[in-house]
Amino acid sequence: MRGPGLNEALSWPRVVAWGWFYQLKMQAQSGFMLMTAVIQPLIFASIAMADQQAGNHGLPILYYALGAGIMGIWSTVVFGCGGALSWQRHQGTLEPLVMVPAPFVLVLMGITLGTATVGLYSMGATLLWAAVVFRAHVQMADPYLFTLGAVMTVVSLGLLGLVMGSSFVLYRNSNAISNMIEYPVWLVTGLLVPLSLLPGWSHPLAYALAPTWGVEALRSAAFGGQPLPAIGWCLLASLVYLAVGVWLVGVVERRARQTATLNFQ
């Protein structure tokens, strides 16, 4: 029998877990999210793979399949998490969520992690597409570390979504930012274009963004490299995003309470 201490200790993870579960259920039924997580990555994967076949065959098809998969996760994070608070506000559920005794940051964390998890569809879809349509040899050198890398990628992108969700709420036209930042992050994090081809000034930006380490971890696990350092960087990035996200959510919540602007659209 569990005592009250254990119950209390489990309450925070429980809030996140249920938030994650319900968000996953809701997003899985959203046509827009399925388009973002499945159809769009398949189109980009097809473009990259067809270009590879027409070009110098310098990089294997699987390289592009993994990159396009993370592109899909990033898109779901950008549109799903970037607008998470705005969406709650639009639906009229933001005030009740802030009012409940559970810390608001945990509620938001469940939402952003759930959204990032939907992005995993894109990884499955692009790998299947590569195998079936482009006859790629899809076999992971280390399936366990690949799975660990995929989980860490989703967690780190979800926590990056927490940062975005809480900062975008201050900007009325957050959807315009979402439209704008999809391509640059795909580019600078080396999802389809190797970092070595990009100008040197973009590299520090790439190192600060979780997709860079996520795709590095997955490619290392797939091609027989050393994925653990990249997974470690993903973990570190997640902790930094978590700290920044907690701080930002606190600032936004406090300001919205003081100025009574929580529900302004």
Added chain:
Amino acid sequence: MSAAAEVAPPLRPGGHFWRVFLIGGLISYRALFYWITPWQYIPTMLAAPTFQILFFVYLGRAAGVGSTAFFVVGNCIQICSMSGIYGMTMAISNERFFQTLSPILATPSDRLAVFLGRGLPVLISGFQTCCFGFLVSALILGFRPAPAELPQLLLAVLVTSASCTGFGMALGSVGLRVRDVFLIANIAYFAVLLVCGVEVPLHQLPLPLRVLAQILPLTHGIAAGRLLAAGQGGAAPMVDVLLEGLVGICWATAAYLLFRYFERSGRRSGAFDRL
């Protein structure tokens, strides 16, 4: 003021058509195009297409396929479809979303003027976006089209913007009936990247996609643009421009017929604005 003075003067024949076409079109654009404010327009219609151009130029370099000009011309012309596809979808189907479709269809205004008027600002916006893309590509990527063919290149861009607008009109008309037309618009916007020879040389595509490309906007306009940018003027690119225009006219006609069909069926069922 006498009562007689308050009565509007009789309209010249045809004057009403042009007023609805020009002023009505402009008002509907201002009311229904989400991205019209600078805070939306700059990130969505200028910055995002610029990043798109850069992304695909670098992807092409990584894959070792095509030249920088191949991707610059393809993407610069393709980005007009952002205005054509999304803009027209908003300009037509948002009437239903905002529940203003019934009042509009209750007016005696010429339907063709109502319909086509919405296309003109969208066409201009698409043309602007393309020109901006070329300008940015010249500044960042050192893209230099053949100066002698520049007027024809601009003509190709204008005609392609018009044909994308026609295609967007068709999607917008579908939006008078289907529930989530923006999902279709999103898929269409990304699908043309693959199918119309924007990022992948057409001969690399399987036959069904090559056939589909012939009836979609952009394919012929981009082919013409690439020839003209490389300094290969003459009849070949102009044939492509004509084909692009023809494709646009076909899509616009189909869109108008769909619009009238949904109007008639909406009148019969009394369900114009049903969401």
